[in-house]
Amino acid sequence: MNGPAITLDIQDGVAWLTLARPEKRNSVDPAFALRLYELAEQCAADQDIRCVVLTGSGKFFCVGGDIDAFSAAGEAAEAAVGALARSFHAGIYRLATMEKPFVTAINGPAAGAGLSLAILGDIALAAASAHFTSAYSAVGLTPDGGASWWLPRLIGMRRAQEILFTNRPIGAEDAAAIGLVTRVVADDALRAEASAVATALANGPVRALARCRALLMESANTDFRVHLDREAASIAESAGAAEGREGVAAFLAKRSPQFA
Known part of the structure; x- marks a missing residue:
């Protein structure tokens, strides 16, 4: 078999x-x-x-x-x-x-x-x-x-x-x-x-990478102004999420980020 x-x-x-x-x-x-x-x-x-x-x-x-x-x-x-x-x-x-x-x-x-x-x-x-x-x-x-x-x-x-x-x-x-x-x-x-x-x-910011994947896929068929709006929404969502907060905190503390 x-x-x-x-x-x-x-x-x-x-x-x-x-x-x-x-x-x-x-x-x-x-x-x-x-x-x-x-x-x-x-x-x-x-x-x-x-x-x-x-x-x-x-x-x-x-x-x-x-x-x-x-x-x-x-x-x-x-x-x-x-x-x-x-x-x-x-x-x-x-x-x-x-x-x-x-x-x-x-x-x-x-x-x-x-x-x-x-x-x-x-x-x-x-x-x-x-x-x-x-x-x-x-x-x-x-x-x-x-x-x-x-x-x-x-x-x-x-x-x-x-x-x-x-x-x-x-x-x-x-x-x-x-x-x-x-x-x-x-x-x-x-x-x-x-x-x-x-x-x-x-070990990286997987949820942020997922948003990057989506933006890249959409970019081929999206109007530039519309895409800029989507980028703005995406980076805002990322900044407010746990990964973004950890990344910023790690940068300021001069340590490696720990993304869960």
């Missing part, structure tokens, strides 16, 4: 989600998509979880949709792929909007929906051996997982067009240089670096 498509391990306030289909290069099938949503909801709701990390098992991060499943659907492919994409998107959206920071530790190649998952992190750490490919148009498909929304915002329209239209592989160093990922880490240091980053975030 196969195990879960994604495993959950909680350590010191950090939830580690590990894509666990190495024999299928961590590709996305219906069980994977449902599990992603269920774990995203669990992480969002559990107040003891203060940061979430997503990584892959084996040599790959995620190669995207399970093409074998697409083929098996035959004449029902439109309905089957549509249902899979909507299920996958539920998990993507929850991870993008939960009120806690999200880190991706990209341990190997990421393609298609795997690219979408990789770039979803607030902090995206790429192993030196990782590389990134759109892959969609190579098999006559179009993006899912939010790739066509994130790519222009992260790297600009021209680069997004090239990535989606040509499927040019992008190495880890180039990905960092153009802003596709945050930075590159040696393969054997990826887990430790992701843990250090996640621990620092988990």
Whole structure:
């Protein structure tokens, strides 16, 4: 009997989600998509979880949709792929909007929906051996997982067009240089670096970081004056909250803040 498509391990306030289909290069099938949503909801709701990390098992991060499943659907492919994409998107959206920071530790190649998952992190750490490919148009498909929304915002329209239209592989160093990922880490240091980053975030002002996440998400589609009003409301709420009061007090006392 196969195990879960994604495993959950909680350590010191950090939830580690590990894509666990190495024999299928961590590709996305219906069980994977449902599990992603269920774990995203669990992480969002559990107040003891203060940061979430997503990584892959084996040599790959995620190669995207399970093409074998697409083929098996035959004449029902439109309905089957549509249902899979909507299920996958539920998990993507929850991870993008939960009120806690999200880190991706990209341990190997990421393609298609795997690219979408990789770039979803607030902090995206790429192993030196990782590389990134759109892959969609190579098999006559179009993006899912939010790739066509994130790519222009992260790297600009021209680069997004090239990535989606040509499927040019992008190495880890180039990905960092153009802003596709945050930075590159040696393969054997990826887990430790992701843990250090996640621990620092988990020990930080998580509720303020949640407000930062919301402001950044809203900024893409909000009028500037409206956004300024939202920033004003957000910083005021943060200043009045326990984190803000502790942060100010710690600054004045020249000590490290203790965020609960």
